[in-house]
Amino acid sequence: xxxxxxxxxxxxxxxxxxxxxxxxxxxxxxxxxxxxxxxxxxxxxxxxxxxxxxxxxxxxxxxxxxxxxxxxxxxxxxxxxxxxxxxxxxxxxxxxxxxxxxxxxxxxxxxxxxxxxxxxxxxxxxxxxxxxxxxxxxxxxxxxxxxxxxxxxxxxxxxxxxxxxxxxxxxxxxxxxxxxxxxxxxxxxxxxxxxxxxxxxxxxxxxxxxxxxxxxxxxxxxxxxxxxxxxxxxxxxxxxxxxxxxxxxxxxxxxxxxxxxxxxxxxxxxxxxxxxxxxxxxxxxxxxxxxxxxxxxxxxxxxxxxxxxxxxxxxxxxxxxxxxxxxxxxxxxxxxxxxxxxxxxxxxxxxxxxxxxxxxxxxxxxxxxxxxxxxxxxxxxxxxxxxxxxxxxxxxxxxxxxxxxxxxxxxxxxxxxxxxxxxxxxxxxxxxxxxxxxxxxxxxxxxxxxxxxxxxxxxxxxxxxxxxxxxxxxxxxxxxxxxxxxxxxxxxxxxxxxxxxxxxxxxxxxxxxxxxxxxxxxxxxxxxxxxxxxxxxxxxxxxxxxxxxxxxxxxxxxxxxxxxxxxxxxxxxxxxxxxxxxxxxxxxxxxxxxxxxxxxxxxxxxxxxxxxxxxxxxxxxxxxxxxxxxxxxxxxxxxxxxxxxxxxxxxxxxxxxxxxxxxxxxxxxxxxxxxxxxxxxxxxxxxxxxxxxxxxxxxxxxxxxxxxxxxxxxxxxxxxxxxxxxxxxxxxxxxxxxxxxxxxxxxxxxxxxxxxxxxxxxxxxxxxxxxxxxxxxxxxxxxxxxxxxxxxxxxxxxxxxxxxxx
Numbered sequence: 001x002x003x004x005x006x007x008x009x010x011x012x013x014x015x016x017x018x019x020x021x022x023x024x025x026x027x028x029x030x031x032x033x034x035x036x037x038x039x040x041x042x043x044x045x046x047x048x049x050x051x052x053x054x055x056x057x058x059x060x061x062x063x064x065x066x067x068x069x070x071x072x073x074x075x076x077x078x079x080x081x082x083x084x085x086x087x088x089x090x091x092x093x094x095x096x097x098x099x100x101x102x103x104x105x106x107x108x109x110x111x112x113x114x115x116x117x118x119x120x121x122x123x124x125x126x127x128x129x130x131x132x133x134x135x136x137x138x139x140x141x142x143x144x145x146x147x148x149x150x151x152x153x154x155x156x157x158x159x160x161x162x163x164x165x166x167x168x169x170x171x172x173x174x175x176x177x178x179x180x181x182x183x184x185x186x187x188x189x190x191x192x193x194x195x196x197x198x199x200x201x202x203x204x205x206x207x208x209x210x211x212x213x214x215x216x217x218x219x220x221x222x223x224x225x226x227x228x229x230x231x232x233x234x235x236x237x238x239x240x241x242x243x244x245x246x247x248x249x250x251x252x253x254x255x256x257x258x259x260x261x262x263x264x265x266x267x268x269x270x271x272x273x274x275x276x277x278x279x280x281x282x283x284x285x286x287x288x289x290x291x292x293x294x295x296x297x298x299x300x301x302x303x304x305x306x307x308x309x310x311x312x313x314x315x316x317x318x319x320x321x322x323x324x325x326x327x328x329x330x331x332x333x334x335x336x337x338x339x340x341x342x343x344x345x346x347x348x349x350x351x352x353x354x355x356x357x358x359x360x361x362x363x364x365x366x367x368x369x370x371x372x373x374x375x376x377x378x379x380x381x382x383x384x385x386x387x388x389x390x391x392x393x394x395x396x397x398x399x400x401x402x403x404x405x406x407x408x409x410x411x412x413x414x415x416x417x418x419x420x421x422x423x424x425x426x427x428x429x430x431x432x433x434x435x436x437x438x439x440x441x442x443x444x445x446x447x448x449x450x451x452x453x454x455x456x457x458x459x460x461x462x463x464x465x466x467x468x469x470x471x472x473x474x475x476x477x478x479x480x481x482x483x484x485x486x487x488x489x490x491x492x493x494x495x496x497x498x499x500x501x502x503x504x505x506x507x508x509x510x511x512x513x514x515x516x517x518x519x520x521x522x523x524x525x526x527x528x529x530x531x532x533x534x535x536x537x538x539x540x541x542x543x544x545x546x547x548x549x550x551x552x553x554x555x556x557x558x559x560x561x562x563x564x565x566x567x568x569x570x571x572x573x574x575x576x577x578x579x580x581x582x583x584x585x586x587x588x589x590x591x592x593x594x595x596x597x598x599x600x601x602x603x604x605x606x607x608x609x610x611x612x613x614x615x616x617x618x619x620x621x622x623x624x625x626x627x628x629x630x631x632x633x634x635x636x637x638x639x640x641x642x643x644x645x646x647x648x649x650x651x652x653x654x655x656x657x658x659x660x661x662x663x664x665x666x667x668x669x670x671x672x673x674x675x676x677x678x679x680x681x682x683x684x685x686x687x688x689x690x691x692x693x694x695x696x697x698x699x700x701x702x703x704x705x706x707x708x709x710x711x712x713x714x715x716x717x718x719x720x721x722x723x724x725x726x727x728x729x730x731x732x733x734x735x736x737x738x739x740x741x742x743x744x745x746x747x748x749x750x751x752x753x754x755x756x757x758x759x760x761x762x763x764x765x766x767x768x769x770x771x772x773x774x775x776x777x778x779x780x781x782x783x784x785x786x787x788x789x790x791x792x793x794x795x796x797x798x799x800x801x802x803x804x805x806x
Contacts, residue, residue: 023090023112028055029067029119029128033074036198037089038185039110039135048103049077054125056093056106064093067128068108069116070195081119087203090114090132113205138180138207145180148211152187155218159191162225163232166190181207184214191221268310269297275317282321285477289316308414315421316475318429324483325433327391329360334390341386342379343520347766348372348507352387364482369462371443371488371501374509377559380489384439393485394436396427400454401442409457411474421474424461428484435483443500444490455497462486462503510740511558511628513768514748518547525564533571538587540574542567546590552748553602558741570598609751610719613792616711620703621724621746621754622695623738628745630722632689633700635707640683648688651696654704658686660729661705664783665712668731672787674712684708699736701727702755702786715791722746723755723786731783735759740767747771753778755786 030045030052037043047053059066069088076083095107118129138145156174160166170190177183188201197217204210253266276289292309299306328334334356338349351370372380381397388395403409411422420426427438446454460466467481488504490496512520526542555562570590578585590598609630610617616635621628644662646655662684669676686704688695702725710717724742726734735757746754758779764772778789 023065023114023130023132024063025131026127026129027065027067027090028058028062029069029088029116029126030055031079031084031126032068032070034195036070036193036195036202037068037091037108037110038189038202039089039112040182040185041189042094042107042109044105044107046103046105051078051121051125053104055127056096056104058125059093060096065111066091066093066108067114067116067130068110069128070199074195078121080121084116084119085199085203086116087199088114088116088128088130089202090130113202133205135181136206142208145208145211148208148215149178149180149183151215152183152211152218155215155222156187156190158222159218159225162222162229164191164221164225179207180211184211187214187218191217193217269293272296272313272317276313279317279319280322281316282478282480285316285321285475285479288477289313308419312414312474315425315429319425319479320428320432320434323433324435325393327356327359327393327435329356331356331360337390338386341389342383343523344512344516345379345383345509348383348509351505351507352390356391368464368505369486369488369503371490371504371506372509373490373493373506375511375558376491377557377561378509378511379560380509381439381441384437384487384489387487388437391437391485394431394433395439396431396436397439397441398423398427399441401445402447403445403454404447406454406457407473409454409461411472413473414476419474421472422457424470424481425472425475425479428479428481434480435485437485437487440486440488442490443488444492444495453497455500458500459503462488462500510766511744512560513744513771514548514551515768515770517551517555517560517563518544520560521547521551521563521567525560525567529564529568529571533568533575535571535575535578539578539585540571540588540590542570542590543592545592546595549592549595550599553604554599556604566599570595573598608749609722610717613716613719615714615716616707618703618707618710618717618790619719619722619749619751620700621722621742622700623697623741628738628741628743630745630749630751631695631700631703633703633707634687634689635704635711636685636687637678637682637711638685639681642679642681643683645683645685646687647685648690649694650688651694653698654696654700657698657701657727658704661701661708661727661783663729664705664727664731665708669712671784672709672713673715674709678712684711697736698726698734699724699738701725702733702780702783705783706786706790709787710791713791715787715793717790718753718792720752721755721790722749722751722753723790725755725757725760725780725786727783733757733780733783733786739763743767743771743775747774752776753789755780755789757781 030047031049032045035043047056055066067088068091069084071079072083072085073079089110090112091108091110093106093108097105099105112135113133115131115133116128117131120127120129153174156166157171160171170186174183174186177186184201184207188198191214193201201210201213201217204213272293273290276286276293281289293313296306296309296313299309331353335349335353338352342349372383374380384397385395407422409422409424411425412419421429424438428434428436431438440458443458446458448455460470461481464482467484469478470481471478493501493506522542522544526547527537530537530540550566551563554566557563574588577588596602609619610632618633618635620631620633622631644659646658650658665672665674666679669679686707703723705727706717706723709715724736724739726736728734739756739760740763743754753776755778758781761777761779764777778785780786780789
């Protein structure tokens, strides 16, 4: 049990210490932590340090007086002189209680301030040499003292009203206490001041100055208490409001339950909340979604805006904010898949494997947007699907053909009836991952009108530097599109906005050769049509020569769509035989001889080379949207005044090329062996057959020049020579485009020699080997070289021409 020792009470709190009370000059000392003791304070203290316990015991043996000094550093276990303040308080021990754990509890009362002159801590307890300080009297009838006393009294009452823990007994004593020094000490002891602030009050011996200091500390404390009360009031108001909303919501739920309605909306809201929190949206999107959900809670279920908000929340929670598929980074597997799905197209496959290699080395590269440009049917869209399969990504195709409304890309604002997100966000939602491959098909056919320009909206989508913060008008928040792999397709680049074209890496897909078409038909088209028409692999067999005949006599295209349709016709006829004959059916072999039985007479009559060398007729090469073709240019002279006439739906550029060739021929007539009298007495008529087809472009320049010189100089054109190239007034030959398609047409027409501009020599690198082996190429820089290669010796002498002119 604890041992309690009582001593006669020295004085009550209101008693006055006699100024002549004897205080020894050396007393046991008790260092204090986190507290400052003032005269006349009655405070219980717990003592646990050995030296402190010894000091208390020593004080009890003598006169029960002890010096209380606050420590500067509370963590010091054995403080020395520098660790203690210079001013302390002499106190008397009124009661002691020994606790079972070895500590003691004492009840002390302060007697007076004292200066600490020295500290002796060498023994088993600390002793201090002190100089007691007698309390000076405050001036009587001082207005300042009276004002300070009233302020302190009022401030203490104000602090108590703001929540400061001050007992009513202390307030009563303060109300009746007129002594400035006693009032200052009593007020400071009840303010829970920091040790530094409390010690600053103890250090002031003059009562008025001390009361002024306490008044300042009280004012600061009241400011803190005022702010604290405002915070508590606001917090309490928020809690009360939340409790009120909860109570009302529970009542509403009970009412709706009685009426048999409302449960569905409540469950739906909870489901939305769970989806929002589990979808791992960005902070901005999640905040907006929760705000709209709270708005939905307060709405009536049958209002139109409720349905709009429901749709918006449906889309927001359905978007794959954090769902991402894992890329296949196995380069060999990706290359194998690309080769399985497509024959040829080596340049595109190489570029895709390169992009995959970069992705393997860099976690999140900012790759370029690939734009596949080529004629219809060459496999641009199916190539995108194959790339997605090689990367193990979801594939979504968006057709932009005929798109006019910008909102189709950016979405409609929610204020409109029937509003919905743009096609990009819909595609991501459809894919279910935030890193699909999105194929923007027919990007060259995007239009623009009063509803906006979709091409301009696509600028942000297709820019890797901007699309990480793509904002759809319907969502109203940003969505990161930087993980999406975009690919586009187009038939031509001319109609694509320049700024949009600049954001894409263009890869040209040219038409297939007849050999490539035959190989693709054998590997892909025939098995596909056999399966689609319900046949077995053994039911029909296509010979290679039969396939080659279908390609050359039944199709005229750069791609494969018509070829697939013709193969489908054969398979359908075989399927009919199988259905009619049933068990008697025998497998069908398609040969060059019986192909007419399936496809009837050939519909394509390819232009072939001229049968003999002819004056005024030249074989040119042309590029078309479905591949290349040969083009005969005919020139004829008739009596007239030296004019040039052009027919055959010729465009402005081609007309200018013809005029440049005619001017060159007239300027160099002597060098070219042209009689000048012909130029004055004959008109020249240039005609391009197939007049229903528009023709334009500069690449027929050297062809028309050759036709002009041939007819003017009466030099025949070699039948097995074809040519293409632009001509200038000086006779220079400039490079042209569409070389592969034009050379395929020359090979198809069984021509032997092709004249090309020297700068087009580099285009032969991408040609199939069989084309370069079967054709002879003559590269020229000047049109005179063309004439030397293409024209034979003149058939008429100049005298015969002069005789005719007379």
